[in-house]
Amino acid sequence: MNDNKTTFSASEWLRYTRHIQLPEVGAAGQLKLKQAHILVIGAGGLGSPVALYLAAAGVGHLTLVDGDVVDTSNLQRQIIFEHDQVGQSKTTAARARLLRLNPEICVDAVETFLTPDNAGELVATADLVVDCTDNFSARYLINDHCCARGKPWVFASIQKFFGQCALFAPGGACFRCLFPEAPANVEDCNSAGVIGVLPGLLGVLQANEAIKYLLGLPTPLQNNLLLVDALHLEFRSIQLTRSDDCAACNNPASAPELPRQTAPLCAADRGKHSVLSPAEFRERFRAGDCVLLDVRGPAERQAFHIGGRHIPLDELPQRLAELEGEETVLCYCQSGVRSGKAVALLQQQGLNGVSLDGGLLAWLRCSRESLENN
Template identity: 45%
Template sequence: MNLSAQEQERYSRHLALPEIGMEGQQRLRASRVLIVGAGGLGSPAALYLSAAGVGTIGLIDGDTVDLTNLQRQILHTTASVGIKKVDSARECLMALNPNQNLHIYPFRLSSENAGEIVRGYDFVVDATDSFGSKFLISRACHATRKPYSHAGITRFFGQAMTVIPGKTTCCHCIFHEDEAPPEAAPEGPLGAMPGVIGSIQAIETIKVLLAIGTPLYDTLLTCNTLTMEFRRVTVRRDPRCPLCGTL
């Protein structure tokens, strides 16, 4: 899949990186990434993956834009209030990079549709804000053997991890579904917090798609922006995990 002269100019900074170059940029153009959630985490992840030249991006979200979203969800503007988040996101992303295929799903991911949707992509970005959604995504990715990026944020804190189903520690190994706390009213987060973690998710996506660097496999990266401390916590597969356990 050759790049046009305009695309070569657009991605010239990537082409200058030996880890990416022409071959890597062509691979990004041929890649398909699903982003579940067009909110705080999904906004920076979608913007940077679109700008990076990922050829096909799927965006799924059933919510509409609310005024309270605008403090952190940078895909949307004041004019977007009251319209579907995926419609607002499509306008923003196509203005940023018209050389992409953008598939929008104006509904929530569910146990009924997750397998069919996830199967059509190379990588999944979990940009949701509830344990239920995160467990659903991990199950769908495990069933279809699709790598994914897990992330979560609250107040001034965030975390991220990258998973290759059946090969690395998965979300169910760390967070047990039957022990997940009940969903509570949101507290925060700091508006720029999802920008930090969502950007890390975009970087992890690119690393996995291009097989470069060291993704956050078997590693939970945590971030405290009050102290600006990042920690890498080694996590191990649980042999009793309901998804990838061996017992």
Template identity: 40%
Template sequence: MLNPNLDEIQLTKGEYERYSRHLILPQVGLEGQKRLKAASVLCIGSGGLGSPLLLYLAAAGIGRLGLVDFDVVDNSNLQRQVIHGTSWVGKPKIESAKNRILELNPDCQVDLYDDLLSSENALEFMEPYDIVVDGTDNFPTRYLVNDACVLLNKPNVYGSIFGFEGQATVFNYQGGPNYRDLYPEPPPPGMVPSCAEGGVLGILPGIIGVIQATETVKIILGQGTTLSGRLLLYDALNMKFRELKLRPNPERPVIEKLIDYDQFCGVTKAKEEEAKRLKEMQEMTVKELKQLLDSGANDFVLLDVRNPNEYEIAKLPGSVLVPLSDIENGAGVEKVRELVNGHRLIAHCKFGSRSAKALGILKEAGIEGINVKGGIDAWSKEIDPAVPQY
């Protein structure tokens, strides 16, 4: 529990009315509401997880909220990032979030950090706040948030989502475990797809984000039992919650400073290897592909390595579907070999990365190919806007 000087905190008449349902709860009461007003919380990310937790923390009466995000609102965000609206598409997320927070609770102080969280600024951004809430979607930033919280001795309220599943816990609280006890080593880059590639149920971050908000409020109030030492797993498809016990690892390396987290997670090396692979790989633009298709040439096979459900959304003329997963397990390699049969191979996916990976596997099997730069997303933007972007 945090220990502010409550004698300096007073509620206005309007706040007594606003928080009346809190004030009559014995676990909150006047003292608890003053604690909420005195508290400060920094939210890393104002996307899927940040949206519901920021709204509920503001509604609960948290006195000061900090937002770290450098992204802009995109149409594809609106399916799950409920703090943003259509009128804010193309504008900074933190400005959109602040606007909505102040509409909900004009008494809340909202600090904006329009920057990418890094080893250079993390300690500076986090130091003024009581609690840090992690609403990020990548491993380097999660390790960074964790290590900075350990160095500053601040609770880290964690959540993550993918597909139909989510998880939440509290790290670095009252001697409990931290993120490195759950993930001592990061997974190889690309092993866990992003939401943009793998998808996510729009409702899911609402559930996990609200759990994060709940844990944050409980820490401030000093009430209940937090998720520290417990990893809560949520399966939306089967509507099940499970728990895994987490304990501090006595052999865990001591965190003494912030490091290069892209390098630690293998991202730097993976980018270098991808750049090298792309340099060695033949590429064509979507404009060049359009010219080839318009020419009527029939000496090539246009391979689509996306998932079947993506193929149903949008497809290029004459493309043949062989999912990357089939190519990775070997079955698709032979199918591609049969399709090519002396023809040129041209491969594409949504953005170009999966098709590049597929071509790398096929090359090892003796099948050379050309990658379509930017994939079907670039086709929609540059060639045919009627092809849906998703």
């Protein structure tokens, strides 16, 4: 690794030659990238392509922040990880991958989630922040600290086949201008699902805008929100304007002290009437005084199930009579969202329902861990 930030080593010159040949980049622009420090918050679906492309581009210092570990369900879209890294810290595993890709750069792995306690220090040291999180709490935290310190940041969000992306820079509209309050009825990828290539598409856009901003090139996503529809392959841009009522924009120094905006609980967390962990759910079923109920759709049921009766959630109101007389109905689905709704419906009718917390995803993780420990 060449620690000299004003010159290139022979290997660096060869590595970045295609950049250097671009008149818009050149040797001077590549040095800007080498001297830059980017904070990547979140090492998941978005963070994977962002980190890979920034590392490959020669951004000299990357800091990855994420407190999660690699899970098998991540591998469908989080392309920085491999199967044998399941169970490892995401930031540690990602750091190793990035240094294999480009040993000429510095990569810090911060094995924790972004919090009000660490956000200020992390943001302060970076030249630019890339938001690769999946929740509004973290985005408001990033926004407020970036406003206070005059730091640019690149936002993206993904769900199902749809994504959003924007660049928030000093002097322009901020995230609170766009979302003064967190939208209601927010689902995350765990409950709504996401096509595997979508975070790659949005992550590449984030990396592209981050690199262009550092190079001083035009960045069309500044003061614009890009809406991406990967299902119909449609792109639409909405111009953003700075709000006169935005506390973060009007008084940036006090932004970190603003009341924390938190997203409404996702559907999996709302109305947890009766929820059991996979281990508790299994023990309850073994007690024998209950019935197991799969509330997923027919195709899901046919593809995989753990037994029990099958009544899809949309048919449950008309088929409640089939469950009368049962002492307890143990409901399960893919992620715990539909089973939670089923339990609420059962309890409205005076029936005793319990939901599998985390759904089949949690059940399979628990089963895998039990096998590994035995």
